[in-house]
Amino acid sequence: MIAAAPGVVADPGLRTRLADLYADYENTLNEGALERWPELFSTDCVYKILPKENQDAGFPIAVMHCESRDMLADRVVALRQTAFYVPRIMRLMTSGICLRRLADDGLYLTASFVMFQTMQNKPSDVFLCGAYQDRVIDDAGALRFAERQCIYDSTIVPLSLVYPI
Amino acid sequence: MIAAAPGVVADPGLRTRLADLYADYENTLNEGALERWPELFSTDCVYKILPKENQDAGFPIAVMHCESRDMLADRVVALRQTAFYVPRIMRLMTSGICLRRLADDGLYLTASFVMFQTMQNKPSDVFLCGAYQDRVIDDAGALRFAERQCIYDSTIVPLSLVYPI
Amino acid sequence: MIAAAPGVVADPGLRTRLADLYADYENTLNEGALERWPELFSTDCVYKILPKENQDAGFPIAVMHCESRDMLADRVVALRQTAFYVPRIMRLMTSGICLRRLADDGLYLTASFVMFQTMQNKPSDVFLCGAYQDRVIDDAGALRFAERQCIYDSTIVPLSLVYPI
Numbered sequence: 001m002i003a004a005a006p007g008v009v010a011d012p013g014l015r016t017r018l019a020d021l022y023a024d025y026e027n028t029l030n031e032g033a034l035e036r037w038p039e040l041f042s043t044d045c046v047y048k049i050l051p052k053e054n055q056d057a058g059f060p061i062a063v064m065h066c067e068s069r070d071m072l073a074d075r076v077v078a079l080r081q082t083a084f085y086v087p088r089i090m091r092l093m094t095s096g097i098c099l100r101r102l103a104d105d106g107l108y109l110t111a112s113f114v115m116f117q118t119m120q121n122k123p124s125d126v127f128l129c130g131a132y133q134d135r136v137i138d139d140a141g142a143l144r145f146a147e148r149q150c151i152y153d154s155t156i157v158p159l160s161l162v163y164p165i
Numbered sequence: 166m167i168a169a170a171p172g173v174v175a176d177p178g179l180r181t182r183l184a185d186l187y188a189d190y191e192n193t194l195n196e197g198a199l200e201r202w203p204e205l206f207s208t209d210c211v212y213k214i215l216p217k218e219n220q221d222a223g224f225p226i227a228v229m230h231c232e233s234r235d236m237l238a239d240r241v242v243a244l245r246q247t248a249f250y251v252p253r254i255m256r257l258m259t260s261g262i263c264l265r266r267l268a269d270d271g272l273y274l275t276a277s278f279v280m281f282q283t284m285q286n287k288p289s290d291v292f293l294c295g296a297y298q299d300r301v302i303d304d305a306g307a308l309r310f311a312e313r314q315c316i317y318d319s320t321i322v323p324l325s326l327v328y329p330i
Numbered sequence: 331m332i333a334a335a336p337g338v339v340a341d342p343g344l345r346t347r348l349a350d351l352y353a354d355y356e357n358t359l360n361e362g363a364l365e366r367w368p369e370l371f372s373t374d375c376v377y378k379i380l381p382k383e384n385q386d387a388g389f390p391i392a393v394m395h396c397e398s399r400d401m402l403a404d405r406v407v408a409l410r411q412t413a414f415y416v417p418r419i420m421r422l423m424t425s426g427i428c429l430r431r432l433a434d435d436g437l438y439l440t441a442s443f444v445m446f447q448t449m450q451n452k453p454s455d456v457f458l459c460g461a462y463q464d465r466v467i468d469d470a471g472a473l474r475f476a477e478r479q480c481i482y483d484s485t486i487v488p489l490s491l492v493y494p495i
Contacts (some may be wrong), residue, residue, distance in 0.1 A: 003188030012177065012342060023333030023428040030426070030442060030461065052254060089382060089483040091459050093425040093442050095258040096195070098188040112195060112258050114281065114289075116444065116459045118483040124444075124459045129256050129281045129289045131195065153254040153283040168353030177342060217419060260423040261360070263353040277360060277423050279446065279454075294421050294446045294454045296360065318419040318448040 002109075004099045015099070018109070021136065021143045022097055029092050029164060034079065037164060038072035042139050042146045045069055049150040049165055051157075052130065063161060075164070085162045089118040090127070092165065106137040106146055113150070115165055128152045128165065167274075169264045180264070183274070186301065186308045187262055194257050194329060199244065202329060203237035207304050207311045210234055214315040214330055216322075217295065228326060240329070250327045254283040255292070257330065271302040271311050278315070280330055293317045293330065332439075334429045345429070348439070351466065351473045352427055359422050359494060364409065367494060368402035372469050372476045375399055379480040379495055381487075382460065393491060405494070415492045419448040420457070422495065436467040436476055443480070445495055458482045458495065 002018040004010040021040070028036050041047065050062035066072050094111050101108040110133055117127035130152035137146045150165040152158070167183040169175040186205070193201050206212065215227035231237050259276050266273040275298055282292035295317035302311045315330040317323070332348040334340040351370070358366050371377065380392035396402050424441050431438040440463055447457035460482035467476045480495040482488070 003184045005192070006185070006189060012181070015181070016342070016345070019333045020336070023426055024336060026426040026442070027335070027428060027440065091442055091444075091461075091483055093258075093423075093444065095260065095425065096188055096191040098192060110192065112191070112256055114256075114258065116456060116483070118459070118485075120485050122484070123486060124456050124482075124484050126281060126289050126291060126456060129283070131256075152289075153256055153281070154287070154289050155283075155285050156288060168349045170357070171350070171354060177346070180346070258423075260425065261353055261356040263357060275357065277356070277421055279421075279423065291446060291454050291456060294448070296421075317454075318421055318446070319452070319454050320448075320450050321453060 002097050002099055005101070008099055008101065010099050010102075014107075017143055018097070018099065018107070018136065021145075022094055022111070025145075026092055026094055029090070034076045034163070037076060038069045040145055041069050041072060041148070042137055042144045043069045045072070045145055046147045046149075047072060047145075047164075048148075049152065049161065051155060052151050052153050053155050055149075055151045063157060064164070072164075079162065083162065085160070087120060088160075088162070090163050091116040091118070091124070094132070106135045109134045109136060113165060117160075128154060128158055128161075130154075130165075167262050167264055170266070173264055173266065175264050175267075179272075182308055183262070183264065183272070183301065186310075187259055187276070190310075191257055191259055194255070199241045199328070202241060203234045205310055206234050206237060206313070207302055207309045208234045210237070210310055211312045211314075212237060212310075212329075213313075214317065214326065216320060217316050217318050218320050220314075220316045228322065229329070237329075244327065248327065250325070252285060253325075253327070255328050256281040256283070256289070259297070271300040274299045274301060278330060282325075293319060293323055293326075295319075295330075332427050332429055335431070338429055338431065340429050340432075344437075347473055348427070348429065348437070348466065351475075352424055352441070355475075356422050356424055359420070364406045364493070367406065368399045370475055371399050371402060371478070372467055372474045373399045375402070375475055376477045376479075377402060377475075377494075378478075379482065379491065381485060382481050382483050383485050385479075385481050393487065394494070402494075409492065413492065415490070417450060418490075418492065420493050421446040421448070421454070424462070436465040439464045439466060443495060447490075458484060458488055458491075460484075460495075 097111040114129040135147035262276040279294040300312035427441040444459040465477035
């Protein structure tokens, strides 16, 4: 269930549609269907991965910063064709999805995420955890992310950040 | 979605209200809004953090034991003003929230929690996991915790337990 | 909330029933009520635990492979009466439960799981994470698992796999 913050009225149908969007996002990444990942965003989206430390201090530097769906698609091409990295399995889990505000420019939501990483012949481990800060819009009948900020808790730059979160 | 145990009848509206309460609790702690935390409890609430080992053996000793909303508020003041501890970011995730019983004195629920801890310049890690055992009441139109027991799985006393769970 | 994949129509009542089944499964294992665990499966069920590596390569070898509810019950008897293992507490969390397909032979769902393990006098840790691939049927009015495959991400054989997932 998508929850709603105090005072936010959200009918069951909207909550269900949002739950389906979030599950679709999670499934897309967990199944490694990266080519489908940009489709979950609007064409002029913003996608960022940045540490909580920067976010809290108002520093704009992000580890990853894309400003359109095309940039996300570029990122996937780079990842598939040019990046060198040790094989790994990522597993994303999202929790506490909450509709915080309904505004003219979309639905504002927050959630927690944890990404588990499994390297070959190693046990699975926590890779990153943090919060999503999202703006979701109705894009010609389909809900899509117009903005997704992935704000991770750690102060360490995740050098091995290969896949999107 | 708040699930219900076999035989427990829970209409969608109640499940939604409960989902909103649980999300509110999680958000309050994850955002460090500790001053708001006691408001999620009834005035004469019970809040405990204790190891599963003690709970199973019937030993009452808890790592933290508060018997009113005022005691929770005191705890927050102590934490803000007198406690010394290394800065850290806690992230709480709740899962498997389930309505177990509707009784005259409230709604009985259980859930699993995991708390991730991130120290400065360290990777995020599992801090504690365990189960909530809750009693929720309708307190003049708002759902609130009349009782929340946080029963953690580990047998180690979590010396660095700073924040509530 | 049980989410549904794009194009899959699932009414709220079905989603609720599925949420209750998944919560029941999680509670049963987290409370150590192993004798009740086989009841959540149909009599001629399939239950498997296997690494993603084998699944992806089409190799059928599973760490655990049961082909009926009776085999699950046998497993529980073996675990209770003959297995030797160091005491531990397992905590299962399920996330991203999603209805992927409605077919003549049942409802196909996927989900992510993470199992935390706590040994005596040790901190809690990630034991295994991975994906469920499930087929659920309506078995004379009750939803039950006709098939549950637990596909874990790690390539290491979990030697200390004692409890079901």
